[in-house]
Amino acid sequence: MYNNDESELIARLQDEKTRRAAFEELVNQYSRKLYWQIRHLVVDHDDSDDVLQNVFLKVWNSIATFKGDSQLFTWLYRIAYNESITFLNKKKAQLSIDDIDDGIANTLESDEYFDGDETQIILQEAINTLPDKQRAVFTMKYYEEMKYEEMAEITGTSVGALKASYHIAVQKISAYVKAKEL
Template sequence: MSKDKELVKKLKNPTLKDKAFSELLDVYQERLYWYIRKIVATHENADDVLQNTFIRIYKSIQNFQEKSSLHTWMYRIAYNESIRFLEKNKKINYNNIDEVSESHLEVLFEDEYFDGDDIQKKLNKIIEGFKEKNKRIFQMKYFDDMSFRQISEILEVSESTLKSSYYASVKTIEEKIFL
């Protein structure tokens, strides 16, 4: 049985739920934070949305039908909470152009009506033009969905350097993808 399936089983057991939820936080809190942060932009907003996301997860776990992975289900809740937050506040504040670029790319790539075949080819071509270190960082973050902390440990590079490289890569992709 996979770790996530085991965790879901514990979360649905009333006697194990609180301990399992603490385990869930340890595994997913940072990853969900950064996912939310890309959408709502600021740290304060991301913290609020993250808290609401985990409250919804805690209250809704009994309704989780396991048709998708736990990871996918939680990310969907995080996305919905982020959109709810933005609609409630009727504004989007971005701290810098890299956050705008990443947000717009993410929305484009997640649109179910968007035909990504040509874009995917162009994306791969752009990535191939990156320096080897930048290519690895981007691929680990974007394709492998690794946290900056995980990438930092693997590549033995500081998290701030990784973030700078990743967001510069995202900006380059956005500039070149529609040329």
């Protein structure tokens, strides 16, 4: 299921003697990709960092039981996806409807780690209107340019359903952006 390098890394991760060094290697190798996957979904940097730390903690605690049914990167992505969705649900539960509506634009305008113009803020507002899972599908395809087959493994959804979900997301976002720009 995975190449020799990955197989060797997994073997070292599952051996207590070499585990720590191998894990540092894993963090260095995958942290950027995982961070950006989370960041495009969660948007705020500090939140993304918290989610990423949780992802690595979960990986550390469960790497011994990783059976290699999927590629290591797919497994990591799946954990990151689940953690991000869990985080968004928790955050939504804590905020009132008014906070959600006003939140994203105000947050991005005052966010020192977001450097977009008004159109980019409208785009993020539009993405924010999507249901969490559809938003995840959209950001994986739109920003990460991930293949539908990979996305299907990560989300546990069929390729057909993902294509339909992405297509609908694009239409919704396009309509939102046009309505705001008029």
